[in-house]
Structures are given as structure tokens and as C-alpha cells.
Amino acid sequence: MAAGTISRIRLENFMCHSSLHIELGEHVNFITGQNGSGKSAILTALCVAFGCRAKNTQRAATLKDFIKTGCSYAAIIVDINNQGDDAFKPEIYGNIIILERRITESASSTILKDQHDCVLVLQVVFLG
Numbered sequence: 760m761a762a763g764t765i766s767r768i769r770l771e772n773f774m775c776h777s778s779l780h781i782e783l784g785e786h787v788n789f790i791t792g793q794n795g796s797g798k799s800a801i802l803t804a805l806c807v808a809f810g811c812r813a814k815n816t817q818r819a820a821t822l823k824d825f826i827k828t829g830c831s832y833a834a835i836i837v838d839i840n841n842q843g844d845d846a847f848k849p850e851i852y853g854n855i856i857i858l859e860r861r862i863t864e865s866a867s868s869t870i871l872k873d874q875h876d877c878v879l880v881l882q883v884v885f886l887g
Contacts, residue, residue, distance in 0.1 A: 839857075
């Protein structure tokens, strides 16, 4: 897979998904399901993981609104391939960059990890 392509998406307590793991193929991927099954929630999760504001998704007013009802947090974990000529700092990140966005009632954090799950960058924002 080319550098910058998404190989895996994991959601925990995000919108309608309690625990979702999707392995993506190298080229074209189709996500199918009945209305209301959570297909759009996956796209929304990717937007939020990469920094989109809640209001811009047109699905929630604040980030904490994405937390599944009755849960204390939501997590979006995206594995991004980092191999080949276009790899970003492969000597630091390795073959995979893991982007993790965690949302609680009071804060949101974005974490970048290397392929060994070691934290390399951490940003925490307290929600108002």
C-alpha cells in the first residue's frame, strides 16, 4: 500500500458503534449496509480523526455529542500506511502511523503513535 493510505479503522463508542474494526484493501473499498446501520458514522469518524470540527460534520454540535449514549468516551483509531518513497519520517514512525482521537465529556486528545504503539505526539484540548 502507498504511503498515506488508510489500512485500518477502529471505532469505540462512536455514535452508533460500540466496537467496530475495519481492515481496508489496497485499492477500492465498499461499505454497505441498511439505512441507519452506521455507514455515514464511519466517514464522520474519519473527518473527526483528521481534525474536522463537530459542527462541520453536520452530525453534532460538539465533539462530546459523538460519544455513544451511556458511554464515558469515544475513540477513533486510524492506521495510516507509511511505506515507500513518499513515507513521512520512516526512521521515526516506521511502516505505520497510528492516529488516535479520544473524546470524553471534558477533553479531546489526538495522539500519533509509531508502528509499535509508542506515543510520539500528544495534544489535549479541554472542551468547554
